[in-house]
Each structure stands twice: as C-alpha cells, then as structure tokens.
Amino acid sequence: MDIKLHCFGASNEVGRSAFILKTDKSVLIDYGIKLFGKDGKPEYPLDLDQRIDAALLSHAHLDHSGFIPNLYKFSKVRWYATPPTRELCELLWKDSMKIMGDELPYRINHFNRALKYWTPVMYGQNMRMGQTDFRFLDAGHIAGSMMIEAQFNRKKIIYTGDFKMEETRLHKGARPIEDANAVIIDSTYAKKEHPSRKEAEKKIADEISETLKAGGSILFPAFSLGRTQELIRIVRAYHKDVDIFVDGMGRAMCEIYMKYPRYIKEPNEFRAAVRSSYFVRGPNDRKKATRDPAVIISSAGMMEGGPVLGYLMNLNSQSRIVFTGYVVEGTNGWKLQNEGYVTIEGQDMDVDLPIENVDLSAHAGRSDILNFIKWANPDKVVIVHSDAAKDFERELKEDFGYDAVAPEIGDTINL
Ligand SMILES: [Zn+2]
Ligand SMILES: [Zn+2]
Numbered sequence: 001m002d003i004k005l006h007c008f009g010a011s012n013e014v015g016r017s018a019f020i021l022k023t024d025k026s027v028l029i030d031y032g033i034k035l036f037g038k039d040g041k042p043e044y045p046l047d048l049d050q051r052i053d054a055a056l057l058s059h060a061h062l063d064h065s066g067f068i069p070n071l072y073k074f075s076k077v078r079w080y081a082t083p084p085t086r087e088l089c090e091l092l093w094k095d096s097m098k099i100m101g102d103e104l105p106y107r108i109n110h111f112n113r114a115l116k117y118w119t120p121v122m123y124g125q126n127m128r129m130g131q132t133d134f135r136f137l138d139a140g141h142i143a144g145s146m147m148i149e150a151q152f153n154r155k156k157i158i159y160t161g162d163f164k165m166e167e168t169r170l171h172k173g174a175r176p177i178e179d180a181n182a183v184i185i186d187s188t189y190a191k192k193e194h195p196s197r198k199e200a201e202k203k204i205a206d207e208i209s210e211t212l213k214a215g216g217s218i219l220f221p222a223f224s225l226g227r228t229q230e231l232i233r234i235v236r237a238y239h240k241d242v243d244i245f246v247d248g249m250g251r252a253m254c255e256i257y258m259k260y261p262r263y264i265k266e267p268n269e270f271r272a273a274v275r276s277s278y279f280v281r282g283p284n285d286r287k288k289a290t291r292d293p294a295v296i297i298s299s300a301g302m303m304e305g306g307p308v309l310g311y312l313m314n315l316n317s318q319s320r321i322v323f324t325g326y327v328v329e330g331t332n333g334w335k336l337q338n339e340g341y342v343t344i345e346g347q348d349m350d351v352d353l354p355i356e357n358v359d360l361s362a363h364a365g366r367s368d369i370l371n372f373i374k375w376a377n378p379d380k381v382v383i384v385h386s387d388a389a390k391d392f393e394r395e396l397k398e399d400f401g402y403d404a405v406a407p408e409i410g411d412t413i414n415l
Helices: 083-103 108-116 197-213 227-238 250-259 267-275 283-291 308-314 332-339 366-376 389-398
Strands: 004-007 018-022 026-031 054-056 079-081 118-120 126-129 132-138 146-152 155-159 182-186 218-221 244-247 295-298 320-323 341-344 347-350 355-357 380-384 412-414
Touching (some): 018 155, 079 083, 083 108, 108 118, 182 366, 197 320, 218 308, 227 244, 227 250, 227 295, 244 283, 250 267, 295 308, 320 332, 332 341, 332 355, 380 389
Parallel strands (some): 026 054, 054 079, 155 182, 182 380, 218 295, 244 295, 320 355
Antiparallel strands (some): 004 018, 004 412, 018 026, 126 132, 132 146, 146 155, 341 347
C-alpha cells in the first residue's frame, strides 16, 4: 500500500500549513491559517476532500493550529498535541476570535468542542493507529513543538514542522533523524543562513547598552509566543538591572512556559527572568514604561495592532526600535523598516527613530536544513513552508541529487 501526502496549504508559501498523510489511516497534520494573505486578508487551507481519522498538531503558532476549531463544525476526530501546545492554542484561538470576529468561519461552540477533543502526547512517545506507528520528537522551535515521525509498510516518513537545530536560551534544539524514506521539511530559510545565537545575543546586549547610555529606551516589537520569552531571558542574562516591561499576551504565554518546565531549558533561570520583569496591565503601567530608560517588549511582532504602536509615539528621541523576526510585506513592521512610517487608524505617521534588525529566528537556517536532509538521507524530500520552494527544489535536485518536490497547493505526492 502506497503512502501519499495531500497538500492543503503551506505549499509554495509560508502560512496555513495543512497536510493529510495517507497510510492505512488518513491523518491530518497541522491545520493553520495564513493571517496576512493576499490583500492583507486571512487565508484558510483548501477544503479537506476526504474523511480523516485523526489530527496531529506540530505546535501552537496559528499558521499551524488556527483552523483546528473549524474541524469541529462537522467532525469528532481527536487531535493530538503536547500539553503546552494545547494551552497555548486555547489562548491564541481565543485571541484570534476576538480580533477577527465574524471574519473567521468558526464560532465559539466549535472552539469549545475542539478543546474537548484534544489528546495529549509526549516527546519520545510511540503511538499506533491501525498499521501506522507515530513518534513525536522535540522540534526545538517553541515550547511543546514537535516533529512527527510515521512508520508504515517498512517506510519512515518525517514531518519536521517548524524546527530549529541550534541551541537557544529556551530550547536545546532538534536532533537529526537518520534513515528516513521521505522528509517533509520546513524550508522557510533554505536560502538564508542565520547568524549564530551567540552573535545575535551580543548584538542585542550592545544595542541595549548603547541606548541606555544615551538615555533612551529599546522597543522590541515581538510575537507574544516564543520570541517574547526568549527576549526576556536574553535581556536579563546580559543586563541584570535594567527594567524590562512586557506588554501584550506575552505574560499569559510566560505563565504557560513556567507551568511546563520540562518543555524548556533552564526553567529556573527563565522563571527568575520573568519574575524580575514588569508586566504591563493598563495605561498607567504604559506611562511608567516610557518614563525612564528601559527595555520594552511588546506585541504585535509585525506591529499590526497590539500595544506596540502606542509606545512608538511615546519613546524619547534617544530610543531605538529593534526587530528580531520576520515581517510580512505591507504590514506596519515592514513599512517602518523599509519606508520609515506606520499607519495607525488610517493615518500615516513618520517615525524618526533608529530601526535595528537582529535575526533571532526560531527556524533552521540553510546549513541546518541541508544537514537535516543529509542525516535523514531520504528517497524523497518534500519542501514546504517556504516562499522560495521551487528554487530550493531545483537546487536539491541539481546540486545535491535528491528527488525533491515543492508541491503546489492541492497536489498529492507519492512518498
Ligand atoms: Zn512556528
Ligand atoms: Zn510556521
């Protein structure tokens, strides 16, 4: 019996990851949304054209998890994920319902139903479904993120999900997996090398030192999940006494990180860093945060909404803005970096502060992606979660001799 992969999203694009792995069972792997699709509108995966037996969720980011509640309009399947993933999802889903409201095709009852059908899995755990054996491994991306290994008919398939090999302040990094028949791989940065964490951290520490010395504050626009936690930990590691203010959903995410210490590295150091930070609860705290030189970490990472925009107008002229992650073209974060302005409630506003960039990616860079493929030495590489998938496909085929494929959305691949 063949193994097939049906692609419903994240095919020649980043966002709305959704695949069905078909063995003797039909298993949905990830079911995400694309927050900023064409014209800035959200995009959803293609309609599932077949019955599924279960869903596996690699991690909580909305581009992998955001459409899971939609399953529960018509289905009663179980979805499997680690305990932190489930809790982080609950927060993120609630938040997206708040922000997107009627734009989302599912409602609160589907969200509630989804939470009921969750089943926990752990790293290292084996799970058998029919004749297919699954195993879940630490992906090193955010708390609870996992790679999925499936074995069926003496074939081994790996779905990496978003992964990172390099050790960070919060994660030890994913381990290579040997001898697979097929690898479905996160190729976000297949064409780009990241600086080492050591280098990136040093740059952050220096930015802070210089800015504080000049009497300014540092504003980090940051995703509330993953990036905010790592920044808190990094800033405190280099600057014992600086005031750290954290605004947005990051606080609730930190609580979940602390609740599951086994899913992060050095949980005591993380807890101490969190406990020594101020969590902004309202307008008064926001005023306090900009009164004296400080480090401010605030969502949203791409500056599309969230409290971060408020800070822009209240920072003194010695302050700096430091981006540490990906911004989608057309978002405020992108406009600020490339054109020096943001749009707030329809009004364009120039921002006259230095803008810095530090690459603190939670994804594998080029050499780690290539190394992962080399270790797995697969008969087939499926390139997903990438804007340059076709390019990488050509390179893997021509320069490295792999049978590589960058599927189009709607494609079915034989594994
Ligand atoms: Zn992710
Ligand atoms: Zn992703």
